[in-house]
Amino acid sequence: MPTIKPRVAVTLEPHTHEVIERLAQLQGRTRGSVIADLLESVAPALTRTVALLEAAAAAPDDIKRGLRTVVEQVHGDLVEAAGASIVQLDMLLDGTADAGVDPHVVTRGSGMGTTRGSAAKKNPANPGKSRAPARKAKPKAE
Structure with a gap:
């Protein structure tokens, strides 16, 4: 199904891929949806980190x-x-x-x-x- 959301290709370490695969199977979801949820959960912290890094670069x-x-x-x-x-x-x-x-x-x-x-x-x-x-x-x- 086409989406207007940006897509990103990510290369994972084998152990990380295995964990994502197992979690997706246990939850009856796709690997992509598991990864998207994980990234969404850290997005607020990433936003604050980027703001601090931008402020630090200009300081x-x-x-x-x-x-x-x-x-x-x-x-x-x-x-x-x-x-x-x-x-x-x-x-x-x-x-x-x-x-x-x-x-x-x-x-x-x-x-x-x-x-x-x-x-x-x-x-x-x-x-x-x-x-x-x-x-x-x-x-x-x-």
């Missing part, structure tokens, strides 16, 4: 230095807040794993022998494996 050097300090402080606060959110999500995933549900978490390391979340905690000696290593057979005493 005198002393103002730019002060603005940089403020932005670095805010960035640190945002990273700290995001970290707490990720910890909360990992706790939720651990709870589902304890209930016998395998949520198949897709991360940047998926398929590369490393895991996050509940699988990493099952074998803390080797976070890249979710199963305990096989035991070596003891030699029989003669």
